[in-house]
Amino acid sequence: DAKTTQPNSMESNEEEPVHLPCNHSTISGTDYIHWYRQLPSQGPEYVIHGLTSNVNNRMASLAIAEDRKSSTLILHRATLRDAAVYYCILSRTGANNLFFGTGTRLTVIP
Amino acid sequence: EAEVAQSPRYKITEKSQAVAFWCDPISGHATLYWYRQILGQGPELLVQFQDESVVDDSQLPKDRFSAERLKGVDSTLKIQPAELGDSAMYLCASSPFLSGSADTQYFGPGTRLTVL
Numbered sequence: 765d766a767k768t769t770q771p772n773s774m775e776s777n778e779e780e781p782v783h784l785p786c787n788h789s790t791i792s793g794t795d796y797i798h799w800y801r802q803l804p805s806q807g808p809e810y811v812i813h814g815l816t817s818n819v820n821n822r823m824a825s826l827a828i829a830e831d832r833k834s835s836t837l838i839l840h841r842a843t844l845r846d847a848a849v850y851y852c853i854l855s856r857t858g859a860n861n862l863f864f865g866t867g868t869r870l871t872v873i874p
Numbered sequence: 875e876a877e878v879a880q881s882p883r884y885k886i887t888e889k890s891q892a893v894a895f896w897c898d899p900i901s902g903h904a905t906l907y908w909y910r911q912i913l914g915q916g917p918e919l920l921v922q923f924q925d926e927s928v929v930d931d932s933q934l935p936k937d938r939f940s941a942e943r944l945k946g947v948d949s950t951l952k953i954q955p956a957e958l959g960d961s962a963m964y965l966c967a968s969s970p971f972l973s974g975s976a977d978t979q980y981f982g983p984g985t986r987l988t989v990l
Contacts, residue, residue, distance in 0.1 A: 807878075807965050807982050807984050808917065808965070855977075861922065862919070
């Protein structure tokens with residue numbers, strides 16, 4: 765299974781943009797890039813996903829490198845509620861299994 | 875908004891006892907997943923169902939864990955006997971269908987198990 769590499773932790777000031785990086789150098793051509801986040805004491809929740817093109821939704825934006833070996837989750841304006849562990853996950857082709865790593869713990873400073 | 879339901883939310887048991895967790899997925903979701911999350915780590919898949927059939931249970935410790943989804947709706951995960959190392963959060967998730975690799979999973983709040 766293709767692996768992802770994320771920083772263990774990041775900090776951001778409230779109301780500023782946050783760029784969460786993810787490296788996935790062994791990604792295959794049909795692997796989707798998913799982002800989930802897990803708030804304290806809750807189950808993970810879906811944030812965004814993409815294949816090749818950049819994606820935007822109400823929660824975040826996903827910027828995918830042209831060679832697809834890295835991606836960046838962008839929170840346009842961090843709030844205290846965005847403090848969570850963010851997981852970058854590649855979904856295995858032909859299956860829906862999500863292989864979570866340890867993610868990036870985002871701290872938002874008031 | 876529809877949610878995945880899990881019960882109980884917390885369970886404390888003694889080593890060698892049996893425990894069971896229940897999950898009710900979002901209505902109409904054909905695929906159901908059970909994950910285990912040890913403190914400080916990401917969730918790990920234990921078993922995946924498509925309707926009532928097991929699709930993947932390669933990471934399920936079958937000597938003590940069992941899972942069923944008899945009518946293809948709700949599901950039960952059982953541990954017998956429980957061991958100290960089973961202390962973890964047990965998460966249930968569901969998704970609408972098993973096709974392609976872009977299916978969004980919806981997670982329940984989890985059951986936190988403590989084995990004494």
